[in-house]
Structures are given as C-alpha cells and as structure tokens.
Amino acid sequence: MARVVVNVMPKAEILDPQGKAVIQALGRIGVSGVMDVRQGKRFEIEVDETVTQEQLDHIASTLLANTVIEDYTIEVTQ
Template sequence: MARVVVDVMPKAEILDPQGQAISGALGRLGFAGVADVRQGKRFELEVDDSVDDEALDRIASELLANTVIEDYSVTRVDGASS
C-alpha cells in the first residue's frame, strides 16, 4: 500500500473569495504580515501497488480537480500504513 496526497488549488488567475475572507479575518484578529491567502483542498488516498502514476493523474484530473479553474499536484508519500 502507498499513501498518495493530491493537493488542489485555484489557479493564480482565479478569484479566491474564501482565501480573501481568511486574509481579512487574520488582519482583524491582529495577525500582521500575511500578504495573501489561497484556500485549496487536500486529498489523501491509500492505494495498492497496482495503481500507477498515470492512473493517479487521471483520478486527480477527472474527479478531484476542476482543471478549468484549479491546478493539482500528486505526490506519493513514504510511510503508508499496511
């Protein structure tokens, strides 16, 4: 078994109202020095050895991310549980 992490973020040119709301709240709460916030999604998958990188990319692009407005990255992480 392997652990795979898929991170999905809005593309840079896409407005991120949730990130803007968080950024505004940080300022109101007295947290200075944060210039920008972008909010995304993180998916963790446990996959067996038969799932190759091409299949993982298809899972990410066809199901987990809206590739019109989001970018994604797929990372295999060591130390997955069995």
C-alpha cells in the same frame, strides 16, 4: 501500499474569495504582515501497487480537481 497526497489549488489567475476572507479575518484578530492566502484542498488516498501514475493523474484530473480553474499536484509516499 502507498499513500498518495493530491493537493488542489485555485489557478493563480482565478480569484480566491475564501482566501480573501481569511485575509480579512486575520486583520480582525490583530494579525498583520500576511500578504496573501490561497485556500485549496488536500486528498490523502491509500493505494496498492497496482495503481499507476497514469491512473492517479486520471483520478485527480477528472474527480478531485476542476482543471478549468484549479491546478493539482500528486505526491506518492510510502
């Protein structure tokens, strides 16, 4: 069995209102020096040895990420 981590982030050219809200909140709590925040999603999936990289890519691209506005990475760990 392996653990798969899929990280989904907004594409660089897409506005990230949640990230901007975090930047504003940091200022309100007295934190300075943070230049940018991008908010994304992390999925942890347990799979057995029958699941292929191609299937993982299909899962990420069709179910977990909106590939029009989001990029994703897949990390497989043991």
